[in-house]
Amino acid sequence: MKAEIITIGTELLLGQIVDTNSQWIAERLAEMGIDLYYKTTVGDNVGRLKEVLEQSVERADLVITTGGLGPTQDDITREVVAEALNRDLIKNEAALEEIKSYFSETGRQMTENNITQSFLPKGSQIISNDNGTAPGFLIDSEEIILASVPGVPLEMKAMISDFIIPYLQEEHKLDKEVIQSRVIKTCGIGESSLEDKIDDILREQTNPTIAPLASQGEVKIRLTAKANSEEQAQQLIAAKEEELKKRIGDYIYGYDDDTLEGVVANLLWEQELTVATAESCTGGLIGDRLTKVPGSSRYFERGVISYSNQAKMDLLGVTAETLEEYGAVSAETAQEMACGIRDRAGVDIGLATTGIAGPGGGTEEKPVGLVYLALATDDGVEVHKKIFKGHRRRVKYLTSQIILNLLRKSLF
Amino acid sequence: MKAEIITIGTELLLGQIVDTNSQWIAERLAEMGIDLYYKTTVGDNVGRLKEVLEQSVERADLVITTGGLGPTQDDITREVVAEALNRDLIKNEAALEEIKSYFSETGRQMTENNITQSFLPKGSQIISNDNGTAPGFLIDSEEIILASVPGVPLEMKAMISDFIIPYLQEEHKLDKEVIQSRVIKTCGIGESSLEDKIDDILREQTNPTIAPLASQGEVKIRLTAKANSEEQAQQLIAAKEEELKKRIGDYIYGYDDDTLEGVVANLLWEQELTVATAESCTGGLIGDRLTKVPGSSRYFERGVISYSNQAKMDLLGVTAETLEEYGAVSAETAQEMACGIRDRAGVDIGLATTGIAGPGGGTEEKPVGLVYLALATDDGVEVHKKIFKGHRRRVKYLTSQIILNLLRKSLF
Structure with missing residues (x-):
């Protein structure tokens, strides 16, 4: 099976966004043993898109297009696919129902131009969109298999994974290498x-x-x-x-798709352990990552973002003496934070971070990127010192990565 | 001037790398006022590359190709460009000299196949490569302006910036559009x-x-x-x-590059206001976003991730009666959370979120995606109810987006 990808959107030709969609689709096709021969990017232009589509339909067995399915005037994919395949564009009642229910479920107002999104080339199968308003569609004929999906990566990926790949595998018995x-x-x-x-x-x-x-x-x-x-x-x-x-x-x-927080979540879950966080420099990022995993309330009890010294004292019991003598960014403070959150939340494991994320706030003794990480368990508390290089978001992210990895290792 | 970009390499069609080159080139063309009409990706295949080249030469005034200029057998660009333009491939002495000197300067051993890199289509101008072995080339004829550069981003960018752009501006008097x-x-x-x-x-x-x-x-x-x-x-x-x-x-x-959290940070800063967060379903994401901005300690005092009911009572003073009568996900709880964090942190503004991020935990009355958001200020407290569709991370992100926007609007 020979395939082509067509990515549609003037923003791609102006260089305003990087096309990561076609790379992702290319990988999926390779995994299925489908040969991808060409990827073409074309703007929101009826004439040029039509030419590109006609050429691809001529050359390939499978064409996947991304983009141009929104409700606005420059979304021309539905119309031009219909033209290129000599099919009428007709109102698809199933698609209209989906769009309507998307709006009613999200409590948003549907407008007239959303209705145009339900007009699909005759003979299309609708591809449901759980993440947005634009339905995709698939045409499977003697001439060509053509699937059109939105350009929004989340929506595109869900449609390809949940619909197009299973469809191709079932209906077109792929074998070979x-x-x-x-x-x-x-x-x-x-x-x-x-x-x-x-x-x-x-x-x-x-x-x-x-x-x-x-x-x-x-x-x-x-x-x-x-x-x-x-x-x-x-x-x-x-x-x-x-x-x-x-x-x-x-x-x-x-x-593969494992995430560090997901792996940690499974370990906590299996061992029926609970965790709480005391974050300073990470500002909530560790809590955010730990609660990205469905069912996180089973192991995550609470978190405290103790940004100010007052918060460190009020919410974690860090002493004024420690803050004065060693400073907020110190091994001593990190240790008291981890023990404080563990005790107060009544959990098995307390995590703490305190550091200087930058770009300001650094001194010779305590440079930007200096972070203390602490992990308190039944066995006591371990404190680690790290100096990360890079900008603020990187320092925050690397800190969260290191402490989640420490947590992972403590669970073996 | 109408342009096309052709990116060459089987690795692009296997999805092994994301093509960032063509986005970068597209931006440069846009800046020069050159219209880019198509981008095509094709593998290291003589027949298909030749067809693509012939078509582009036919349609466009300017064609830029990337990739396929290395010394190995699958580097076919030089040869196929020569074929597509009906030109001989001849040894270019200047190119050979450059390759030799690159090797002698870097102290590396030149191999036989590096010599093939000096064979260019007849009439080519060589484009020097300061960053690698493969010279690029440019052909400027009645028929077409065609430039071929390597696929390595560093080498490609230097050739485009230092040679191709100045060349086009000088030789083709782009009316500086x-x-x-x-x-x-x-x-x-x-x-x-x-x-x-x-x-x-x-x-x-x-x-x-x-x-x-x-x-x-x-x-x-x-x-x-x-x-x-x-x-x-x-x-x-x-x-x-x-x-x-x-x-x-x-x-x-x-x-342009403004972020919602950055805009909010500036407003808080200007008005010398402080904020604290009480997050349930967002799990720390709002704190993370508010602390992404350098200098955030000036307006962000603390946050609480009150995941469990116990934490809501301990850290925010939500009453057991409210939790029992209305549930953790309710307007009443959200309101008490926002007021609780505002009072306890002693800040100007308290933000709170509580909801069902899913995929589990939904009921008919309180479906997945239901979120209450509260904002407490001097003027009182406002509570909003939203129902978001989509997966867990989307629900969390949209919640953070809506509450940061509420905060922004409250600052006018």
């Missing part, structure tokens, strides 16, 4: 140290390929295997993964 | 309602163009003007902006 990947996620080690540890494995890579990729506060390793079946590809990956685990197992916190 | 944009950021109104309010302005748009773009919890409006000078373009934008402000001024919170 498959590509499978697995991402190993590590925390607590830098990219070059990690590469050093697996240098020979990296040099000898063939199938699967092994690609380390550093991102904020973690290093991912992508294993990609080609084989005649999904099972075979997974076996190739599993074998290489075992080899890697022997070298860097301590740093691995998860795989 | 410039494109300027301004993004107006709104919150508290959906895309279609907003468009309804400015329907006639949208329909009559010419220069500047006006493009609404919805993203999570906000709608942006991009104004893009073309003119002979930056100043003129800015005047065109300012005039249209005034017109828009009369219709939708209430919803506008900022411009």
